[in-house]
Amino acid sequence: MHRRSAAVVIIMSSAMLTSCASPEFVAVSDGRFVLGGRPHYFTGVNFWQGMNLAVNGPGGDRRRLGKELDHLKQLGVGNLRVMAASEGPNTEPFRITPALMVAPREYDALVFDGLDYLVAQIGARGMRAVMVLNNFWEWSGGMAQYVSWHEKTPIPYPADYDWKKFCAYATRFYACEPCQNWFRDHIATVINRTNSYTGRAYREEPAIFAWELANEPRYYPAGWIDETARYIKSLDENHLVTTGSEGSVGGDFISTHDSRHIDYTTIHIWPQNWGWYDPENPATYAIAEENARDYFRRHTDAAQKLGKPLVLEEFGLARDWEPLHDCYDPAGPTTLRDRFFSAMFEEVLASASSGGPAGGANIWAWSGQARPGDAWTGDPPHEKPGWYSVFDTDASTLAIVAGHSRDMSALTKADTPKSPHMELNIGTATLADVLRVFGKPLECRWGDRKFSLGNRPERYVLEYPGYFSVYMKSDRVVELRHHAPGFVFQGRIQVGSSLEEVLEVTGPPTLTAVGKPNEFLDGVLYKDIDGAKGYCYYGRSEQGVRFFFSGYKITALYLTNGIYRAPRDLLVRPQREEPDESFMEDLRWKDVSKRNFSDQKTLAPAIWFNQKTVWPPPARLPAGCDPKTLLVRAMNPGLGVREIHRKGITGKGVNVGIIDQPMYLDHPEFSGKIVAYHDVGCGSKSSMHGPAVASLLVGANCGTAPGARVYYAAAPSWTADAAYQAKALDWIVEQNADLPAWNKIRVVSVSAAPSGPGSPFDKNQETWDRACARAEAAGILVLDCTTHRGFIGACWYDAKDPENVAQCTPGYPGMAFMPMPGRLLVPASPRTTAEERDKGECAYQYCGRGGLSWAIPYCAGVLALGWELRPDLPGQQMRDLLFQSAHLRKDGAKIINPPEFIRLVRAAKAPP
Numbered sequence: 001m002h003r004r005s006a007a008v009v010i011i012m013s014s015a016m017l018t019s020c021a022s023p024e025f026v027a028v029s030d031g032r033f034v035l036g037g038r039p040h041y042f043t044g045v046n047f048w049q050g051m052n053l054a055v056n057g058p059g060g061d062r063r064r065l066g067k068e069l070d071h072l073k074q075l076g077v078g079n080l081r082v083m084a085a086s087e088g089p090n091t092e093p094f095r096i097t098p099a100l101m102v103a104p105r106e107y108d109a110l111v112f113d114g115l116d117y118l119v120a121q122i123g124a125r126g127m128r129a130v131m132v133l134n135n136f137w138e139w140s141g142g143m144a145q146y147v148s149w150h151e152k153t154p155i156p157y158p159a160d161y162d163w164k165k166f167c168a169y170a171t172r173f174y175a176c177e178p179c180q181n182w183f184r185d186h187i188a189t190v191i192n193r194t195n196s197y198t199g200r201a202y203r204e205e206p207a208i209f210a211w212e213l214a215n216e217p218r219y220y221p222a223g224w225i226d227e228t229a230r231y232i233k234s235l236d237e238n239h240l241v242t243t244g245s246e247g248s249v250g251g252d253f254i255s256t257h258d259s260r261h262i263d264y265t266t267i268h269i270w271p272q273n274w275g276w277y278d279p280e281n282p283a284t285y286a287i288a289e290e291n292a293r294d295y296f297r298r299h300t301d302a303a304q305k306l307g308k309p310l311v312l313e314e315f316g317l318a319r320d321w322e323p324l325h326d327c328y329d330p331a332g333p334t335t336l337r338d339r340f341f342s343a344m345f346e347e348v349l350a351s352a353s354s355g356g357p358a359g360g361a362n363i364w365a366w367s368g369q370a371r372p373g374d375a376w377t378g379d380p381p382h383e384k385p386g387w388y389s390v391f392d393t394d395a396s397t398l399a400i401v402a403g404h405s406r407d408m409s410a411l412t413k414a415d416t417p418k419s420p421h422m423e424l425n426i427g428t429a430t431l432a433d434v435l436r437v438f439g440k441p442l443e444c445r446w447g448d449r450k451f452s453l454g455n456r457p458e459r460y461v462l463e464y465p466g467y468f469s470v471y472m473k474s475d476r477v478v479e480l481r482h483h484a485p486g487f488v489f490q491g492r493i494q495v496g497s498s499l500e501e502v503l504e505v506t507g508p509p510t511l512t513a514v515g516k517p518n519e520f521l522d523g524v525l526y527k528d529i530d531g532a533k534g535y536c537y538y539g540r541s542e543q544g545v546r547f548f549f550s551g552y553k554i555t556a557l558y559l560t561n562g563i564y565r566a567p568r569d570l571l572v573r574p575q576r577e578e579p580d581e582s583f584m585e586d587l588r589w590k591d592v593s594k595r596n597f598s599d600q601k602t603l604a605p606a607i608w609f610n611q612k613t614v615w616p617p618p619a620r621l622p623a624g625c626d627p628k629t630l631l632v633r634a635m636n637p638g639l640g641v642r643e644i645h646r647k648g649i650t651g652k653g654v655n656v657g658i659i660d661q662p663m664y665l666d667h668p669e670f671s672g673k674i675v676a677y678h679d680v681g682c683g684s685k686s687s688m689h690g691p692a693v694a695s696l697l698v699g700a701n702c703g704t705a706p707g708a709r710v711y712y713a714a715a716p717s718w719t720a721d722a723a724y725q726a727k728a729l730d731w732i733v734e735q736n737a738d739l740p741a742w743n744k745i746r747v748v749s750v751s752a753a754p755s756g757p758g759s760p761f762d763k764n765q766e767t768w769d770r771a772c773a774r775a776e777a778a779g780i781l782v783l784d785c786t787t788h789r790g791f792i793g794a795c796w797y798d799a800k801d802p803e804n805v806a807q808c809t810p811g812y813p814g815m816a817f818m819p820m821p822g823r824l825l826v827p828a829s830p831r832t833t834a835e836e837r838d839k840g841e842c843a844y845q846y847c848g849r850g851g852l853s854w855a856i857p858y859c860a861g862v863l864a865l866g867w868e869l870r871p872d873l874p875g876q877q878m879r880d881l882l883f884q885s886a887h888l889r890k891d892g893a894k895i896i897n898p899p900e901f902i903r904l905v906r907a908a909k910a911p912p
Contacts, residue, residue, distance in 0.1 A: 024206040025238045026128065028263045031307045033359040041352050041412045043405040044079030044362035045072060045390070046314060048132070048140075049376040051083055052096060054121070055114035059098060059375060065121065068368040071392060073125045076405025079209055080122060081313055081362045084115060084131035084190055087141025087149075094157060094382035096140045104149055104182045107189070113196060120197035123207025130313070130362075131202075132244060133187055134214035136170055139380040143173035143214070150178045171219040184231055187211075191235045203236035210240035216268065217243065218250050229261035242266050242311070247299050249274065257306055264359065265303045268314035269295055269344065279321040282718060283662055283687045285336050287837065289343050290586065296347045303357040310357045315344050316364035316388035328386035330371055334397050335719060341397060342454025345404040349453065352411055353435030360408070363401065368392045400454060407432050424564045426544065429477040434462060434470050441470075449753055449760045449785065450851065457760065471558075479546075480559045489545060489557060499536060499552040506540050532892045550891035587613045588845060596620045603627070605813035606849035610835055630799075631846040634832040635701045637858060638802030640899040644865060649902065651698070651705030651864035654871075655739065657732040657748035657780070658697065658857070659725055662714035663690030667842045669699035669834040670710070676735055679714045680728045686836055689853065690714065692845070693751050695834035697857035697864075702832055704861025704898075707868070711735050711745055722754035723764040726771035733771075733778050746867045746875065747781045749860040751853035756788035781863070781875030783856050791822060791879070794855045795895055796829035805887040808895045812849045824882055826855035826896045862898050866905040873908060881905055 026035050033040040053065045072080070088099035088108075100111045122129050135142030144155045147169060156165045173179050191203050191211070202208060211232050213225065229241045240263040245256050247267035257265040269292050271277035277288035296312065303310035317340040318327035325332030344361060351358035365378030367389035378389035390397055410432035424433055431453075441462035444451045451460060462470040467483035488494045490505050503509070509525035518526045518537045526537040536549035544561035547554055587607060591614040597603060600622045615627055636642060655675075662682040665674050674694070690712075695702045698710055713728035729748065736745040755765035772782045772789065784790050798807035812829055828850035835845045847854065863878055873881075885901040886894035 026209055026240060028240065028309060031304070031309060031357055033264070033309050039412055040359070041408040042079040042128075042360035043075075043077055043401065043408050044081060044130075044313070044360055045077055045366040046362050046364045046378070047072075047080045047366045048083045048380065049096070049378075050080060050118045050122075050129075051086070051100065051111065051115045052098070053114075053376050054118040055098070055110050056117070057110040060110075060114060061375070062117065064369055065118070068366070069121055069125055069127070071368060072366065073127065075398060075402045076409060077401070078127050078405075079130065079360055079362060080127060081130040081132065081212075082118065083135075083140055083215075085133050085135070085140065085142075085186060086111075087145040092141070092145075092155070094138050094380075096381060099141055101141075101186060104146075104178075105185055105189075112193070115190075116193075116195045116197050119195060119202070119205055119207050123198065123205065128207055128209035130210050130212055130242075131190070131208055132212045132215050133190065134183060134217075136214055136216050136218050137382075138166065138170075139382045140215075142170070143179075144170040146179040146182060147172045147176060149182070150176050167219065174219075174221050174224055184228075187228075187232060188235060191232070203238055208239050210242050210263070211236070212242050212244040212266075214244050216246050216250055220251070222255075225256055226259035226261060229259055233261050240264060244313075246314075247295065253299060253302050254306065257303075257308060262308070264309040264311060265299070265306065265357075266311050266313045267296070267299045269312065270314070270316065271340070272318060277317070279318045279327040279336075281683075281685065282320070282336060282716065283682070283685060285339070285718065286688060289340060290588075292340070293343060293347055294586075294590075296344065300347075300351050300357050308357065309359040310351075311359055312344060312348060312361040314362065314364045315340070317341075318387055328372065328384055330386055330389070330391050330393070334394055338396050338400055339452070339455060339718075341400050343452050344454070345400065345407075346453035346455075349404065349407050349411075349432075349435065350440035352408065353432060354439035361404075363390060364388050366390055404454065411436065424477060424480070426477050426480060426559060426561050426564055431472065431475045434472070434477060438462075438464055438468075438470070446760075451760065478560070480564055482557045482559075483555065487557065487559075489559075493554070493557070495554050495557055497554050499538075499549055499554075502538065502547055502554065506538075506543055506545070509538060534890075535892045555891065589613070592616065597622055597625075603630070604848065605830075608845070608847055608849075610845035611843045627846070630830070631832050631844060633799065633802075634830045634846055635699075635844075636802055637696075637702070637704045637831075637861075638797045638827055639805050639808075639895075639897065640803055641704050641862070643803075644898060644902055645706065649865050649868055650707030651861060651868050652707030653743070654705065654708045654864040654867045655711065655736075655743060655745045656697065656705070656708050656860055656864050657711045657713070657729075657745050658694060659713045659715055659728045659732070659748060659750045659752070660693045661687035661689040661717060663687060663694060663712075664836050664839055666840070667691055667695070667834045667836050669695040669702060669842075673698045673708070673710055674712050675709045676711045677714070678712070678728070678731050680716075680731065681719075681724050682714045682716045685839065688835065688837065688845075689717075689751065691836050692833035693749060693853065693857045696831065696854055697749055697861045699834060702834065704858050705864035708861065708864045717752050717761075719763075720761050721763040722759075722761040722768040725750065725752060725754040725761075726764070726767040729768075729771040729775055729782070733775050733780065736778055736780060742871065744778075745780055747783060747860045747863050748775065749857040750782060750784040751856045753785040753787070753790070756786040759786065776875070779875065781879065783860055785852050785856065791824055792852065792855050792859050793823035793825045794828040794850075794852045795825035795893070796849075797827050799830055805895050805897050806889075808887070808889075810889075810891075810893045812851070824859070824886055824894055824896055826859045828852060828854040828858070859896060862896060862901060865898070866901060869902070870905050870908065870910070872910045873905065874911065877908065877911065878905075881908060 026033055026040055052059050086096045086099045088102040090097040098108050098111055102108055138144055148155050156169050158166045194201050213228050232241050242264050243256055245266050247253050271288035276291045278284045300310055317337040319332040320335050321327045348358045348361045367378035369392055370377045372385035377385045379385050379387050441464050443463050444453050444456055444460050446457050446460045459473050469481045471479040482495055485495045492505050510523040512525045514527045515531050518529045522539055522541045529535045534551040539546040546558040548556040587609040589612045593614045593616045598620050602622045602625055664686045697703050698708050700706050711732050713731050715724040715728040753759045754761045754768035775782050795808045795810050796813055801807050810825055830848045831850045831854050832844050832846050835843045866878055881904045885897050885904045887897045
């Protein structure tokens with residue numbers, strides 16, 4: 001690991017490899033790690049300093065080493081990436097000291113004894129070590145030191161992180177024959193060495209997972225990887241061999257790993273070092289995570305084609321930068337680091353559990369008990385201590401590591417059923433079981449909030465294609481939910497079956513409640529709930545099933561206990577070159593000009609792209625499909641809104657509020673419409689979310705109320721602290737107090753759920769509810785995503801007929817939902833929104849599947865249209881008129897109907 005930059009495009013090729021070894025050693029079979037004939041997955045850390053910490057002499061601390069290994073073992077860590085090489089002399093700067101090799105072929109006996117002790121202690125705990133044999137970078141001596149020994153020239157250490165001269169110097173290692181001979185001698189010395197504590201030669205040590213050619217080798221000539229790996233294999237047939245590559249950032253990933261002597265692939269991911277992320281600007285995190293996920297997925301695709309496992313063996317992020325702490329301070333928070341670790345673990349788990357190539361991940365880097373100023377923190381000598389160190393007091397981070405360890409361990413222990421109909425035991429099946437059977441979900445959500453798998457709440461729902469979802473609590477399956485035909489209950493009933501058929505199979509209810517609210521009592525048939533004919537509910541706990549009906553037909557079938565045999569079409573499918581149309585695919589800022597979409601009827605309904613997406617020529621796009629046309633058409637709010645605008649009703653002069661993430665104010669969509677802007681603790685410049693919601697409310701092309709005026713409060717939702725949102729709302733109330741009675745702020749759009757069931761905010765939820773009460777007392781209607789006080793749900797309109805309210809569908813493209821009484825459904829898909837990631841780069845993005853976040857500002861804008869006509873109507877009356885004017889579907893869903901709303905507003909009587 002080191003500071004790095006630049007990226008190289010991956011070029012794909014394919015190869016297959018199977019390595020065989022004794023049952024004591026990890027091997028590769030059919031592109032996966034195996035141990036003793038069973039799948040092998042791991043969670044690991046980088047513990048590069050282990051050899052020196054194990055020295056029984058200067059620099060060593062064996063007591064601490066034992067505690068560190070025990071702590072890692074308790075976390076479920078089973079793989080440690082360690083240096084099995086370091087080169088002297090010890091007088092050089094930025095260097096591990098004492099070095100293992102003080103001069104060519106000359107070793108420090110105490111340090112070599114430390115390596116023996118480390119391997120023995122790792123093995124005694126049932127853990128395994130990746131042994132790194134060289135380093136492209138200066139912090140252990142590495143290739144530059146070999147060159148210096150041969151040429152007798154000083155190493156040009158980088159000044160001000162200008163690495164060009166240093167890299168050119170280190171690269172001379174590959175063409176230096178004496179250097180290569182010394183390096184091979186070192187390889188042979190280590191592999192053939194007898195461990196003084198175990199009595200075994202290293203080549204026979206089960207505690208060794210693999211030999212790694214070097215840490216992040218770069219600029220190597222063709223053949224060096226293959227020749228070096230072949231030499232290692234000639235000395236040791238038991239252990240795996242890998243490269244230590246960063247992936248495409250460090251060279252061509254495919255050619256680096258296609259040697260038959262390389263058993264598995266490696267990648268590293270460094271968002272800050274690669275220029276994706278700035279700790280002092282938290283708003284840069286979102287795109288950094290997107291880039292990291294994309295980098296991982298592209299490399300897993302390549303590893304799949306090579307037929308080899310993949311290990312994410314380095315990834316890290318700095319601590320949060322806050323006023324009281326910098327990103328090196330061990331007392332500083334780890335909010336974004338935890339999100340990053342969760343995201344990467346989620347990608348690893350999803351690949352592994354669905355049969356993909358991912359086999360494990362090693363976080364960078366374990367510091368444990370050490371603190372800045374102590375010996376052997378997790379940051380190498382050339383870097384500031386604390387930058388990427390994971391300390392033993394980082395409780396939230398360690399909980400994430402331990403949780404991932406349990407998930408990966410479950411995969412290792414699970415036997416994959418041979419039957420094509422895989423089984424789950426509802427109530428005891430775990431998340432790992434679900435991922436094994438169904439693969440990675442489209443999304444993880446609770447209520448209207450989305451989560452990563454690595455940062456999941458206690459309760460969550462996993463959404464899958466085919467209108468199928470899994471309700472989880474504490475990582476155990478609670479319900480399996482079908483919203484489309486496919487699963488057949490008792491051999492007769494499925495979604496679409498009639499109420500009469502259900503009663504024939506399950507038996508009559510103990511009581512029938514007609515026209516009453518649904519209280520979900522077991523055995524009670526709730527018929528025509530709240531007077532809505534055909535809207536029914538019936539649950540039988542002893543049979544492990546619940547039914548929801550619309551039009552007296554099953555619209556949802558929930559299984560609550562028993563053994564579940566998954567229908568064949570829900571099982572994990574082999575990965576395809578192109579994604580299923582039902583999947584969300586993020587193509588923003590990507591070059592897909594070499595892909596072929598022509599075999600699809602249309603682009604995926606849930607696709608996400610922007611004006612920076614580079615598309616293939618029309619011949620390789622679906623017939624008649626033009627992404628630019630899609631983007632322009634989706635600017636239209638639909639449902640008659642533009643016709644209302646043509647009549648001169650635009651929300652002109654109406655004051656509205658927005659609480660969302662930070663943004664610049666110069667985008668043409670809303671330039672001049674933000675009359676006041678207030679930052680409540682963001683400390684950053686812009687985001688994806690802020691410009692989007694502003695454009696959906698007051699955008700000149702995208703907005704429902706382009707004439708309205710906005711009081712905008714930027715609040716950091718990524719802190720999960722609702723106090724920021726509450727302060728933002730209080731600021732809006734303060735602004736409102738200074739406005740004349742005839743021109744008050746009418747509504748506030750909040751695309752977040754700062755409180756209530758399913759809220760991702762885990763701090764100060766009650767402050768949000770109190771702030772809402774204050775706002776409502778001031779006459780301001782607050783629209784948010786909460787489940788207990790919010791009243792808006794999402795729907796999507798027919799892109800070919802966007803004005804037709806009767807063609808709106810509840811939910812999102814590829815993800816339908818049961819209509820919820822008391823919810824007004826508002827179009828969230830497909831929509832085009834404003835985008836300004838970098839100052840002055842004003843553009844647009846197309847969201848094929850927008851979330852509830854897009855529906856909230858849409859509704860706020862429609863309300864502003866009404867207030868332009870009738871400023872005398874209060875917020876509660878406006879809300880009632882929205883529901884009274886809504887289009888009622890046969891299934892009971894209520895869809896916002898702007899023209900009818902305007903008609904009722906005109907005719908409404910003001911309260912006395």
